[in-house]
Amino acid sequence: MNCSDADLVSAAQAGDVSAFDQLVSRHQERVFTLAYHIFGNAEDAADVQQETFLRAWTKLRDFRGQAAFATWLHKITVNVSISRKRKFRRFFSLGQDETPACDADPTDCQERLVNAVVVRELLADIPVSHRTLLVLREVEGMSIKEIADVTGSSVDAVRKKLWRVRKLFGERLRRRLLEDEC
Numbered sequence: 001m002n003c004s005d006a007d008l009v010s011a012a013q014a015g016d017v018s019a020f021d022q023l024v025s026r027h028q029e030r031v032f033t034l035a036y037h038i039f040g041n042a043e044d045a046a047d048v049q050q051e052t053f054l055r056a057w058t059k060l061r062d063f064r065g066q067a068a069f070a071t072w073l074h075k076i077t078v079n080v081s082i083s084r085k086r087k088f089r090r091f092f093s094l095g096q097d098e099t100p101a102c103d104a105d106p107t108d109c110q111e112r113l114v115n116a117v118v119v120r121e122l123l124a125d126i127p128v129s130h131r132t133l134l135v136l137r138e139v140e141g142m143s144i145k146e147i148a149d150v151t152g153s154s155v156d157a158v159r160k161k162l163w164r165v166r167k168l169f170g171e172r173l174r175r176r177l178l179e180d181e182c
Contacts, residue, residue, distance in 0.1 A: 005069040013060055020060070024053050027070060030140075031077050037135040038081045038128070040120075052077045067149045074142070075150040078132055122172050130165040137162060 003011075003022070011019035028049060035048035055076050063072055123131060136142045136150060144162070148155045 009069055027073055034077050035081055037139050048080050051080045071149050078150055133162055
């Protein structure tokens with residue numbers, strides 16, 4: 001029987017540890033992926049993932065279901081990530097399994113790899129709060145409303161911040177491309 005998140009949350013709130021285990025199994029990959037995109041390395045992402053589920057378990061009685069359980073977990077993940085005092089070195093790391101897709105043409109593959117590195121370097125210089133908005137929107141594919149729920153901001157504030165960070169990123173990208181042409 002495949003229970004909904006709401007059913008599992010209710011059971012876990014009543015003390016059913018196996019129901020919470022099912023929620024963890026169902027959502028652990030997305031929590032890890034979000035943390036990985038914020039930190040850029042698996043070690044920090046795993047730490048954030050563990051702390052996120054620990055906080056979720058301890059705060060589960062406070063969860064009222066006003067948002068989806070997944071949205072609530074995203075909010076916890078973002079808060080845990082932002083509160084960590086580690087220095088952010090890079091936004092993404094290029095692991096062996098993260099080489100950009102390319103055609104058989106080696107020149108095409110090299111160009112895509114260089115472009116991916118440039119984008120990651122530029123994103124690494126964006127403040128974490130703005131970078132998080134980009135991750136939630138562009139990587140996680142969340143709607144503006146979902147991002148507002150996760151960040152505790154208004155929909156209008158999220159729209160304005162996303163507009164600003166996209167503009168900032170675009171300006172930095174244009175500058176970098178001009179530098180590379182010289």
